[in-house]
Amino acid sequence: MASTEVKTGIHTSPEAARRLARRYRQEAFFQFMGLIAIVLALSALAWLMASIFGTGLSAFRQHEVQITASLDPELIDPERTGDPEVMRRGDYRTILQRAIYDRFPEAADDRKLRLQLMEVYSVAGGTGFLRDFVLDNPGRVGDTVTLWIPASDDVDQMLKGKFDLDVPQELRKVTDVQIAWVRELQASGELRASFNKILFLNTDSRDPELAGVAAAVVGSFYALLVTFVLSFPMGVAAAIYLEEFAPKNRFTDFIEVNINNLAAVPSIVFGLLGLAVFLNFFGLPRSAPLVGGMVLALMTLPTIIIATRASLKAVPPSIREGALGVGASKLQSIYHHVLPLAMPGILTGTIIGMAQALGETAPLLMIGMVAFVTQIPESITTPASALPVQVFLWSDSPERAWEERTSAAIIILLGFLTLMNLVAVLLRSRFERRW
Amino acid sequence: MSEQAEGVRMSRPVGRVDERASVKIAARGVNLWYGDKQALFSVDLDIPDNHVTAMIGPSGCGKSTFLRCLNRMNDTIDSARVQGDIRLDGQDIYAKSIDPVQLRARVGMVFQKPNPFPKSIYENVAYGPRIHGIAAGKKALDEIVVTSLKKAGLWDEVKDRLDEPGTGLSGGQQQRLCIARAIAVNPEVILMDEPCSALDPIATDRIEQLILELKENYCIAIVTHSMSQAARVSQRTAFFHLGVLVEMGDTADIFTNPQDPRTQDYITGRFG
Numbered sequence: 001m002a003s004t005e006v007k008t009g010i011h012t013s014p015e016a017a018r019r020l021a022r023r024y025r026q027e028a029f030f031q032f033m034g035l036i037a038i039v040l041a042l043s044a045l046a047w048l049m050a051s052i053f054g055t056g057l058s059a060f061r062q063h064e065v066q067i068t069a070s071l072d073p074e075l076i077d078p079e080r081t082g083d084p085e086v087m088r089r090g091d092y093r094t095i096l097q098r099a100i101y102d103r104f105p106e107a108a109d110d111r112k113l114r115l116q117l118m119e120v121y122s123v124a125g126g127t128g129f130l131r132d133f134v135l136d137n138p139g140r141v142g143d144t145v146t147l148w149i150p151a152s153d154d155v156d157q158m159l160k161g162k163f164d165l166d167v168p169q170e171l172r173k174v175t176d177v178q179i180a181w182v183r184e185l186q187a188s189g190e191l192r193a194s195f196n197k198i199l200f201l202n203t204d205s206r207d208p209e210l211a212g213v214a215a216a217v218v219g220s221f222y223a224l225l226v227t228f229v230l231s232f233p234m235g236v237a238a239a240i241y242l243e244e245f246a247p248k249n250r251f252t253d254f255i256e257v258n259i260n261n262l263a264a265v266p267s268i269v270f271g272l273l274g275l276a277v278f279l280n281f282f283g284l285p286r287s288a289p290l291v292g293g294m295v296l297a298l299m300t301l302p303t304i305i306i307a308t309r310a311s312l313k314a315v316p317p318s319i320r321e322g323a324l325g326v327g328a329s330k331l332q333s334i335y336h337h338v339l340p341l342a343m344p345g346i347l348t349g350t351i352i353g354m355a356q357a358l359g360e361t362a363p364l365l366m367i368g369m370v371a372f373v374t375q376i377p378e379s380i381t382t383p384a385s386a387l388p389v390q391v392f393l394w395s396d397s398p399e400r401a402w403e404e405r406t407s408a409a410i411i412i413l414l415g416f417l418t419l420m421n422l423v424a425v426l427l428r429s430r431f432e433r434r435w
Numbered sequence: 436m437s438e439q440a441e442g443v444r445m446s447r448p449v450g451r452v453d454e455r456a457s458v459k460i461a462a463r464g465v466n467l468w469y470g471d472k473q474a475l476f477s478v479d480l481d482i483p484d485n486h487v488t489a490m491i492g493p494s495g496c497g498k499s500t501f502l503r504c505l506n507r508m509n510d511t512i513d514s515a516r517v518q519g520d521i522r523l524d525g526q527d528i529y530a531k532s533i534d535p536v537q538l539r540a541r542v543g544m545v546f547q548k549p550n551p552f553p554k555s556i557y558e559n560v561a562y563g564p565r566i567h568g569i570a571a572g573k574k575a576l577d578e579i580v581v582t583s584l585k586k587a588g589l590w591d592e593v594k595d596r597l598d599e600p601g602t603g604l605s606g607g608q609q610q611r612l613c614i615a616r617a618i619a620v621n622p623e624v625i626l627m628d629e630p631c632s633a634l635d636p637i638a639t640d641r642i643e644q645l646i647l648e649l650k651e652n653y654c655i656a657i658v659t660h661s662m663s664q665a666a667r668v669s670q671r672t673a674f675f676h677l678g679v680l681v682e683m684g685d686t687a688d689i690f691t692n693p694q695d696p697r698t699q700d701y702i703t704g705r706f707g
Binding site: 247248316318319320321322323324325326327328329332336337340341 | 506508511513536537538539540543544545546548550551552553562563566567613616617619620
């Protein structure tokens with residue numbers, strides 16, 4: 001609002017107004033670019049999430065088929081021993097086959113149709129479910145029982161709309177007659193979709209419908225436990241020493257530079273180190289979360305040290321002086337005053353490091369945590385898998401059903417990451433609430 | 436600056452050191468280097484017991500540096516190197532047998548910016564006695580906290596909220612809390628490094644009253660930018676300039692009859 005009253009001067013001339021307008025234009029341009037950057041970043045994230053959740057959410061539901069099976073004692077326990085070991089070796093495959101052929105007698109006589117019929121059901125799953133049922137209820141041998149068993153992965157995928165059914169049947173995984181059986185089962189209520197417990201409770205399997213992440217989750221948990229126990233105290237202690245006690249000379253400068261460089265070393269190099277030192281030299285067990293955790297700890301240490309040093313530096317020197325001024329020793333001033341104030345930053349750095357470790361695959365491949373593990377690991381020395389390795393393994397498998405399960409495993413991994421970050425936020429606010 | 440000069444003119448400083456006063460701290464030939472740069476040049480200064488000694492001078496003259504030599508606070512700066520002889524009750528405080536942690540319990544310090552610990556008011560005062568193991572039991576500790584807060588003139592304001600954070604107090608209250616914290620370890624000397632520079636005039640007045648009360652029981656050395664403050668609270672004044680102790684004497688003499696032209700110029704506000 002330039003009024004004529006205003007005295008013309010260097011800041012009120014038309015040139016000055018133009019200069020001012022230019023400055024505002026620059027500011028508006030910068031803000032616009034910033035906004036664009038954020039929108040781009042957010043849409044990339046949204047795309048990623050949409051893609052993962054779009055593919056993966058369907059894996060949390062699995063189609064099941066009902067079978068009515070006669071638990072023939074001749075096939076399970078011919079000598080009526082009642083011994084679980086004998087029952088475990090029973091011929092459940094034949095029981096399953098008979099149950100399925102009884103349901104569709106028209107297919108039972110034709111060998112080709114029989115094979116196609118069996119492909120509607122998860123044969124390995126049905127066999128396993130029958131065995132588990134018998135072992136849990138040994139008294140029911142001889143009875144006819146009704147059980148829900150998983151449908152085969154191809155039927156499951158078809159029902160989830162993953163196959164194009166308009167192409168000629170030679171080009172698809174499910175044939176016309178199989179589709180007809182599935183429709184019949186659906187119509188009679190013998191086929192349903194339910195929550196996929198198997199994905200959480202089972203370990204890895206060659207059959208997608210029977211594969212789960214339990215071994216990987218437990219393996220990751222053990223590995224992270226080892227990582228935390230090793231890297232948190234070591235990293236914090238190293239940072240305190242370097243920041244507060246170490247003399248400032250060339251040697252400590254050299255160490256500092258090297259720690260910063262270590263944070264940028266590709267993780268597979270740490271894996272090679274673990275292979276050479278922990279496995280080959282010290283002879284620690286292969287594929288074990290212990291070694292995985294040790295390798296991840298090496299990788300996490302620089303992150304924790306750098307974060308801890310930064311948070312120690314951020315504590316105002318007046319607090320240290322105040323403590324020293326009343327006659328606290330150096331260690332007391334650090335433990336009583338500096339460390340509590342630095343704790344939120346240290347914890348954040350640690351959780352970021354741990355989250356990195358949770359998502360790390362390459363070093364685990366080198367020390368053999370890529371094994372096909374069908375047992376939930378009992379301790380940190382038994383072979384185990386890890387969540388990101390499980391994702392890697394599944395993504396490499398050919399069957400269509402692995403696609404959604406890979407995404408589902410990623411969702412579970414993201415879930416754990418979110419959980420860890422939530423813990424970090426809670427811990428932060430808890431420590432910061434102490435004014 | 437002019438306000439300070441006026442203040443000096445308005446209240447004629449009368450501070451004098453009692454002749455019978457013993458020397459609490461005696462510094463002789465104190466040199467100090469930060470790396471290659473020398474910050475103190477052969478400073479000789481006696482600090483009498485039960486009096487307030489003020490150190491004045493323009494910024495960067497070395498007065499705070501000297502103060503920090505007296506409780507070996509400069510030890511925490513890697514590049515600082517001290518030479519010379521500083522004696523507390525005749526004992527060389529830079530001797531090998533002297534532990535700086537123990538020394539700082541005897542020579543307390545109050546800093547320029549109030550720096551209470553981010554803990555409760557009670558914990559702030561109790562921290563010193565606790566780490567030194569002075570108090571025998573919770574009751575004795577409570578006692579120390581109460582007495583220290585009373586001595587620091589803060590008790591009436593905080594007695595109902597000892598559990599609240601010390602950082603929640605006003606600036607002047609925080610500084611008095613820091614004084615209570617220093618008193619709680621029962622030191623012999625209290626060093627104050629520009630304790631009022633971050634405070635308003637009313638809070639400053641309260642601290643100055645407190646200093647005058649405390650001098651009955653403690654030896655106090657105070658660094659200040661304000662010449663009127665030095666005139667009001669101190670009995671002895673030392674004028675520093677460029678790392679050199681230019682002049683030292685009873686406050687009444689320094690302010691009314693300075694011997695050195697540099698002191699004269701500074702006190703009358705011609706530089707600084």
